Amino acid sequence: MPDPTTRPELRGDFGMVSSTHWLASATGMSVLERGGSAVDAAVAAGFTLQVVEPHLNGPGGEVPILFQPAGGTPTVLCGQGPAPAAAVPTAFDGFDRIPGTGVLPACVPGAFDAWMLLLRDHGTLGPRDVLDHAIAYARRGYPVLPAIAAKITGMREVFARWWPTSAALYLRDGRAPRAGAFLANPLLAATYQRVVEECERAARTREGRIDAARRIWREGFVAEEIGAFLAAPVPDHTGTPHRALLGPGDLAAWRASYEEPVSAEYAGYTVHKTGPWGQGPAFLQQLRLAEALGTGELDVLGADFAHAVTESAKLAFADREAWYGDPAHTDVPLADLLCRGYAEHRAALVDDAASAALRPGSPGGRTPFVPDPCLTRTAAAAAPGGEPTVARTGEPVARPADGAAAAGAAHELERLPGDTPGVPAEQRGDTCHLDVVDRRGTMVSATPSGGWLAGSPAVAGLGFPLGTRGQMFWLDPRSPGVVAPRKRPRTTLSPTLVTRGGEAVLAFGTPGGDQQDQWSFTYFLRLVHGGSDLQGAIDAPMFHTNSFPSSFHPREMAPGELVVESRAGRRVIDALRARGHRVVVSAPWSLGRLAAVARDPATGVLRAAADPRGAQCYAAGR
Numbered sequence: 001m002p003d004p005t006t007r008p009e010l011r012g013d014f015g016m017v018s019s020t021h022w023l024a025s026a027t028g029m030s031v032l033e034r035g036g037s038a039v040d041a042a043v044a045a046g047f048t049l050q051v052v053e054p055h056l057n058g059p060g061g062e063v064p065i066l067f068q069p070a071g072g073t074p075t076v077l078c079g080q081g082p083a084p085a086a087a088v089p090t091a092f093d094g095f096d097r098i099p100g101t102g103v104l105p106a107c108v109p110g111a112f113d114a115w116m117l118l119l120r121d122h123g124t125l126g127p128r129d130v131l132d133h134a135i136a137y138a139r140r141g142y143p144v145l146p147a148i149a150a151k152i153t154g155m156r157e158v159f160a161r162w163w164p165t166s167a168a169l170y171l172r173d174g175r176a177p178r179a180g181a182f183l184a185n186p187l188l189a190a191t192y193q194r195v196v197e198e199c200e201r202a203a204r205t206r207e208g209r210i211d212a213a214r215r216i217w218r219e220g221f222v223a224e225e226i227g228a229f230l231a232a233p234v235p236d237h238t239g240t241p242h243r244a245l246l247g248p249g250d251l252a253a254w255r256a257s258y259e260e261p262v263s264a265e266y267a268g269y270t271v272h273k274t275g276p277w278g279q280g281p282a283f284l285q286q287l288r289l290a291e292a293l294g295t296g297e298l299d300v301l302g303a304d305f306a307h308a309v310t311e312s313a314k315l316a317f318a319d320r321e322a323w324y325g326d327p328a329h330t331d332v333p334l335a336d337l338l339c340r341g342y343a344e345h346r347a348a349l350v351d352d353a354a355s356a357a358l359r360p361g362s363p364g365g366r367t368p369f370v371p372d373p374c375l376t377r378t379a380a381a382a383a384p385g386g387e388p389t390v391a392r393t394g395e396p397v398a399r400p401a402d403g404a405a406a407a408g409a410a411h412e413l414e415r416l417p418g419d420t421p422g423v424p425a426e427q428r429g430d431t432c433h434l435d436v437v438d439r440r441g442t443m444v445s446a447t448p449s450g451g452w453l454a455g456s457p458a459v460a461g462l463g464f465p466l467g468t469r470g471q472m473f474w475l476d477p478r479s480p481g482v483v484a485p486r487k488r489p490r491t492t493l494s495p496t497l498v499t500r501g502g503e504a505v506l507a508f509g510t511p512g513g514d515q516q517d518q519w520s521f522t523y524f525l526r527l528v529h530g531g532s533d534l535q536g537a538i539d540a541p542m543f544h545t546n547s548f549p550s551s552f553h554p555r556e557m558a559p560g561e562l563v564v565e566s567r568a569g570r571r572v573i574d575a576l577r578a579r580g581h582r583v584v585v586s587a588p589w590s591l592g593r594l595a596a597v598a599r600d601p602a603t604g605v606l607r608a609a610a611d612p613r614g615a616q617c618y619a620a621g622r
Helices: 022-033 038-052 111-122 127-140 146-161 164-170 186-202 208-218 222-229 248-253 280-293 302-325 341-347 377-381 402-410 515-528 536-537 572-576
Strands: 008-012 013-017 063-068 075-080 255-260 260-267 269-273 434-438 443-446 496-500 503-509 542-543 561-565 582-586 595-599 608-609 618-619
Touching: 008 013, 013 022, 013 038, 013 341, 013 595, 013 608, 022 038, 022 127, 022 618, 038 063, 038 111, 038 127, 038 186, 038 434, 038 443, 038 503, 063 111, 063 496, 063 572, 075 111, 111 127, 111 208, 127 186, 146 164, 186 208, 186 222, 208 222, 208 248, 208 434, 222 248, 260 280, 269 280, 280 302, 280 341, 280 515, 302 515, 302 542, 302 572, 402 572, 434 595, 434 608, 443 496, 443 503, 496 515, 496 608, 503 515, 515 536, 536 595, 536 608, 561 618, 572 582, 595 618
Parallel strands: 561 582
Antiparallel strands: 008 608, 013 434, 013 618, 063 075, 063 443, 075 255, 260 269, 269 496, 434 443, 496 503, 503 595, 542 561, 595 608, 608 618
């Protein structure tokens, strides 16, 4: 492991917060200092992330949450809103895939209800207490990250020509804000302020006010504004108008809900993930493969380790495409997929050579769904292998030396080349993450996402856009992820909670779409087997494969492609190429934005760490 690390691992016994933005971490710590619990701190930090990282999440998005109250058990809170009632496959006639921008792929916004449900049942504070930081940053302004400035610049023409509500929020005299400038969102501040004031007039108790806030969101002025905005066709990023499938009845009908996590034991730990409506079980499948292959016995910085992890990821993510979906609508053979015997059978496919094939398994003898391949532009030109992940220019991922530019290179992994002259490239959003632990032992891990400023025009009067999560559905009726009314899209959002002896000991996660359960899986193995602390394992050189279909429109894949940070070293990179991996050498600090907190139940010592990549993730604690 790297020594010394870029930052110290934080240690203390009061409370720890780690997130993808320093203002969210500071918000969470402020709530802990005021006597709030880890749940209170997580909720407040989550609402702050909606304001300060609008290119990565927003009120129109969603959030899966994994938490364990002190003395309680691990629990999943599903804040993933479903497809509208009108979302049948024929509603997308004329499309080969559900589009990635505009209002046609909008699902029910789930984040607000999920955060408020968590607060009501497991927190101690009220709506005003957890929204005050977010309201203040939206009203007074927050410093614009380079990635936000670049995203708005990339969307400037779309805003100016077709999305006037977004132009009013993000452009000043037709120009995007510069990095470092302060940007306010007075409409969003007014929206949340009105929610606070109305819920306080509606009820006297903490729980009553939270329930009132939830009703206001799904049936009150928020739902009414969304309904009015969607009453007429709304243009996508090309200017083509579409009538939304989402309506007020969809918002009124949905509630966030609790469910048991999907779990697997490994090396004395129990790892907990969401169900197969997220990609979390792919992490657990990789654990089973690591057991079968003896991956933990390898040098966690070496080529053998990277090869074993990569080939296991290809098998697990092929199964994700073949079998995962909303279990309320799809018969997902999860017990078979997580069976050690199945993993041993699958592990036999891994040898010394890199595979470029998409090879889902047949749990219980079933026939898997195998999607028709959609290769990246450069991969198609160089079939059967895959060329580097393409950015908007069609060139390989950039390799800048400075941290800010490296962060931009990482975001290019979620971006598409433009296809239409004069039309800006379709912009994919990314994700946020936060983890919190308090001195009592309550631990929370959450991955907010969706409602991206580049995905859909801002709703008039509210100050935020709707999400575009519906793009993750398939139109192919063979797929377990085929679109259907009230069905949850199978997302990539994947927080992680780890217990030992029934006690919560570790929470972590990262943005990154399809890379989330690759980067976080590698991180976990390096913690368990590499002898590193939380920060050292984050700082270690990272890698991931793109050798399976992307979860995002247009669902491209690059067979055999392995993206590796240059810090892995020439010897490792050459060894991986010798095995047949189509290696893309990425910038030295470009892959991942991990956050993590931990607790030792025996001593009460708390720890935290955050990724230096992107120069914005921070941990706070004492």
